[in-house]
Amino acid sequence: MHKPEHSSVFLAIGHLGKTVMDITNLIEPETISLELKAQTKEEVLLELVELLETAGKLDNKNEFLADIWKREKIGNTGFEQGIAIPHAKSYAVSTPAVAVGISRSGIDYGAEDGELSDVFFMLASPDGDDHHHIEVLAQLSSKLIEDGFVDSLKKVETVEQALVLLTDVETEQSPAHYQDRVDLSSVYPSPLKQSLARAKEHLLFGTSHMIPFIVAGGVLLSLSVMISGHGGVPTNGILADIAQMGIAGLTLFTAVLGGYIAYSIADKPGLAPGMIGSWIAVSHYNTGFLGAIVVGFFAGFVVHLLKKNSVAKQYDLARFDLYLSVGRYFCHLRCSDVADWCSNRQCDGVA
Numbered sequence: 001m002h003k004p005e006h007s008s009v010f011l012a013i014g015h016l017g018k019t020v021m022d023i024t025n026l027i028e029p030e031t032i033s034l035e036l037k038a039q040t041k042e043e044v045l046l047e048l049v050e051l052l053e054t055a056g057k058l059d060n061k062n063e064f065l066a067d068i069w070k071r072e073k074i075g076n077t078g079f080e081q082g083i084a085i086p087h088a089k090s091y092a093v094s095t096p097a098v099a100v101g102i103s104r105s106g107i108d109y110g111a112e113d114g115e116l117s118d119v120f121f122m123l124a125s126p127d128g129d130d131h132h133h134i135e136v137l138a139q140l141s142s143k144l145i146e147d148g149f150v151d152s153l154k155k156v157e158t159v160e161q162a163l164v165l166l167t168d169v170e171t172e173q174s175p176a177h178y179q180d181r182v183d184l185s186s187v188y189p190s191p192l193k194q195s196l197a198r199a200k201e202h203l204l205f206g207t208s209h210m211i212p213f214i215v216a217g218g219v220l221l222s223l224s225v226m227i228s229g230h231g232g233v234p235t236n237g238i239l240a241d242i243a244q245m246g247i248a249g250l251t252l253f254t255a256v257l258g259g260y261i262a263y264s265i266a267d268k269p270g271l272a273p274g275m276i277g278s279w280i281a282v283s284h285y286n287t288g289f290l291g292a293i294v295v296g297f298f299a300g301f302v303v304h305l306l307k308k309n310s311v312a313k314q315y316d317l318a319r320f321d322l323y324l325s326v327g328r329y330f331c332h333l334r335c336s337d338v339a340d341w342c343s344n345r346q347c348d349g350v351a
Contacts, residue, residue, distance in 0.1 A: 023139040024167035026098045030055040032159050032166075036103040036120070044107050045069070045086055048122040051099045057124055063092035064124065070267060078111030081150055085140065087123035091308075097124045098136065100166065102154065119150060199297070206261035206296055210253045217249025254289050255279040258296030265300025266307060273299040 031051050038044035045068055053061040067090040071077070078084040099122040106116030123136050143149055143166075156162040224234050224243035233247075234240040255275045262274025277299045278292035285291065 023098065023136055023143075026096055026136065027100060027163065027166050028055060028097070029159050029163055031057070031097055031099045032162050033099075033101045034156065034159060034162060036101045036107075038103065038107060039105075041107060041109050044084075044101065044103065044109070044120060045072075045122075048086070048099045048101050048120060051101070052097055052122065052124050055097065055099075057095045057097040058092055059094045060092040064088065064090045067092065068122070076110045076112075078109040078117050080111065080113045080115075082106065082111070082115060082118040082154075083121075083144060083150065084109050084111065084117040084119070085121045085123065085137075087125070087137070089125045089127045091127045093124045093126045096126060096136070098122065098140070099124070100162065102156075102162075119153060202261050202264040202297065202300065203293065205264035206257045206259075206293070209260040210257040213249045213253040213256050217246045217251075217253070219246070220249065221246030254282045254292040257289060258292040258299070261293065261296030262300035262303065265297070266303035269307060270300045270303040273303055 033047070033051055036044060036047055038047045046065065049058070049061055049065045049068065052058050052064070058064050067088040068086050071088045072086065077086045099120075101120040101122070103118045103120070106118045109117035111117050121140055123140070125136065149165075153162065153165055156165060220242050221233070224239045224246060225232065228234045228239050233243045255278045258278025258281075259271050259275030262270035262277075264270075274296045277295040281287045281291040281295045282289075287294075
């Protein structure tokens with residue numbers, strides 16, 4: 001059977017296996033809009049979030065919208081064939097759901113192929129339930145690679161028609177067979193396997209950001225040695241500067257590895273603690289990249305737990321005061337140094 005062009009985008013997710021959770025339970029008439037009014041990416045994300053809020057799937061619309069944008073900053077969720085799948089795991093989600101929207105005019109969403117996007121699926125998953133999130137993505141991907149599915153969805157005229165198309169699940173099966181399929185819900189990966197899968201994701205995320213530093217550092221250092229013709233690291237001139245840049249890249253990769261592992265776990269708040277902790281572990285305690293990995297995971301989980309704490313909610317309010325206080329301190333410190341220096345110079349002049 002011929003596959004549409006966008007199949008390569010979704011096959012990797014679809015190959016996660018036969019999933020258990022039924023995506024058809026997550027799509028309701030209240031979460032479908034066949035006439036999106038949005039004209040921009042910002043407007044379409046807001047409109048889809050409002051669909052979920054109206055359907056009672058969210059505890060906090062603004063928080064979930066912010067989590068959607070955090071995911072978009074990691075990577076655009078617009079794909080080929082006019083499909084976009086914005087998604088987020090969020091504590092603002094009270095009930096897992098999928099919002100479906102169709103734009104008749106198309107929206108510039110920043111898709112990979114540069115074309116306008118007109119079919120939107122917004123996935124809302126509770127934070128902390130990675131297995132559910134992957135299952136929904138896998139089932140949706142399986143539908144999207146079906147021949148003619150996207151074209152048929154674009155042509156529907158009523159919400160009922162869209163719902164039938166989206167929730168079409170082997171209606172010829174007997175009730176007993178369907179019950180057997182539902183009973184498979186007990187066959188979930190164990191908590192240990194889920195934890196290991198999440199740890200692997202975090203490690204791969206950190207590694208993917210580390211590799212460019214190793215490659216760039218190695219290339220720069222090799223070039224400087226090769227061009228110098230001495231078989232050693234240059235000690236002066238521009239070649240020495242290039243060599244130092246290469247050495248810096250090879251030195252920083254452990255900090256980047258730990259930092260982005262923590263970032264994967266706790267989002268942006270985990271980046272600095274992960275980087276700083278990894279740098280200290282490697283430079284002061286010679287732990288190597290294994291130490292950077294351990295510190296990255298530790299920093300990420302600590303920050304993730306702190307984000308759940310009620311005290312963390314005060315952070316945004318206190319952050320400005322903290323920056324201001326620190327700025328004042330250093331400003332006062334530097335001004336005092338300047339004043340002392342000038343005073344000493346005047347004394348020297350008198351002497």
